[in-house]
Amino acid sequence: MLAISQLDQILSTRKYWLLDGAIGTELERRGYRTSLPLWTAFAASECPGLLQQIYREYIEAGSNILTANTFRISYYLFEREKRLDLFEDLIKTTCYLARKCMPKNHKFLLAGSIASLEDCYRPDMVPDQTTLLKYHHLQLSSLLKCDLDFILAETINTIREAHILLKLSQEMQIPIIISVVSNGKGQLLSGEKMENLITLANEFKPIGISLNCRSAAELLTDTHKLATLYPGIKGVYSNASGKPHPTRGWEAEADAAHQLGDFVQQACELDYRIFGGCCGTTPEMISTLIQTLDKSFK
DSSP, rough: OOOHHHHHHTTTTSEEBBBBOHHHHHHHHTTTBBBBBBTTTHHHHHOOHHHHHHHHHHHHHTTTTEEOOOOTTOHHHHHTTTGGHHHHHHHHHHHHHHHHOOOOTTOOOEEEEEEEEESTTTTTGGOOHHHHHHHHHHHHHHHTTOOOOEEEEEEEEHHHHHHHHHHHHHHTTTOOOEEEESSSSSBTTTBBBBHHHHHHHHOOOOOOEEEEEEHHHHHHHHHHHHHHHSSSEEEEEEEEEEEEEEEEEEEEETTHHHHHHHHHHHHHHHHOEEEEEEEEEOOOHTTTTHHHHHHOOO
């Protein structure tokens, strides 16, 4: 894991950074069958070649930040599902496969994904503080053993869980970007004000704050809101316009790439510096952002 000061320095070397797009829905689009709650957790053992092909295509599309597919390799879930004996090897293998896809002699970053313990869209299910502290500490400790550059905490939907992740990352000296799922009204999905998240950021000083896992239309108001509140490094990666599909992962609208590009253009004007895609986005969609970003940051 990079030191916090190292990551700050590296991020300052580029005008913008381009995340990859979806991994889970992209695996499903290419035929990998999943089931909840572990979803794509076993992709590294069940379809390693396909997983690495997707990583490589995102690199070829222009991404310079890859996110290891650890989103649902969760100590909390694996314990509950009685699969804990597989957890440590699987999380290490997943990070190793992603690192192997990173180009040599170039400056790229590898993030380890950590998600809300419960369903990303159910803030009412977020566990109590003691449970959050226990399992996020276990998860971060496991990710620290992997060859990662920083942690990307994704689709966090309450202030309570954001607080625990930021507190632990400070205590463990882990560089973290925290990305929240919001409700389109300047609030987290829980209904808690974005201002409360900024209060936490001022106290715990993450590398940056991001928004993710909503459509561009749903994120637009909150993208503006975060820009008015937070002067630090800001990121945003929306879903492709469309909806989940029962067998293909995601059913994107015909103009999804165009909508994504328009949204990123607006985020550039609001001083965002990290961009990418969430559910339903593909390497082809990510590749279309390069021209928009280069024009905005010329």
